[in-house]
Amino acid sequence: MTEGIEVLNSPVKVNGATVQLMIFDAGGDPIYSELKKPVAPQAAAVVACFDVTSSESLRGAIAHAQEALRLIAGAGAGAAARGSGAPGSKPFGVLVGCKHDLRDLAEVSEADAQEAAQSLGFDIFYASAQDGQGVEAPFAALAGAIKRRYDASAAAVVALLG
Numbered sequence: 001m002t003e004g005i006e007v008l009n010s011p012v013k014v015n016g017a018t019v020q021l022m023i024f025d026a027g028g029d030p031i032y033s034e035l036k037k038p039v040a041p042q043a044a045a046v047v048a049c050f051d052v053t054s055s056e057s058l059r060g061a062i063a064h065a066q067e068a069l070r071l072i073a074g075a076g077a078g079a080a081a082r083g084s085g086a087p088g089s090k091p092f093g094v095l096v097g098c099k100h101d102l103r104d105l106a107e108v109s110e111a112d113a114q115e116a117a118q119s120l121g122f123d124i125f126y127a128s129a130q131d132g133q134g135v136e137a138p139f140a141a142l143a144g145a146i147k148r149r150y151d152a153s154a155a156a157v158v159a160l161l162g
Contacts, residue, residue, distance in 0.1 A: 007025075012136075017147060096127055
């Protein structure tokens with residue numbers, strides 16, 4: 001569990017290209033909400049994590065994702081600045097069920113997690129830090145989506161100039 005805010009720079013390979021993900025990992029405690037506001041305008045994606053052994057954790061992840069989406073939407077023209085496409089474009093999002101190695105003890109069914117992800121417009125992933133399974137998949141998916149949007153925007157600019 002994250003305490004405070006960590007800032008990470010993570011290169012992810014996508015079809016031979018490197019996508020640099022700047023990750024602002026903010027703890028779930030409400031005290032960190034104010035610290036999220038300055039980075040929201042630059043966000044191209046949201047990652048919300050929950051513990052599969054805790055229904056309360058899923059509810060918290062949904063609330064944090066909704067807050068992040070509100071902050072990003074409130075940033076308005078920040079969409080163009082964050083390189084996520086046209087102003088007003090929706091950020092990409094993933095909901096990650098953590099501690100998947102403990103799925104036998106899960107309080108959150110996969111159906112409930114899928115429903116939560118769909119309600120947010122997010123993709124769902126499962127990961128386990130214990131055995132390393134699925135940890136990189138959500139970030140690879142986001143990097144791929146961001147690159148596809150960037151490539152489409154760059155192609156549109158070339159077409160306009162060309």
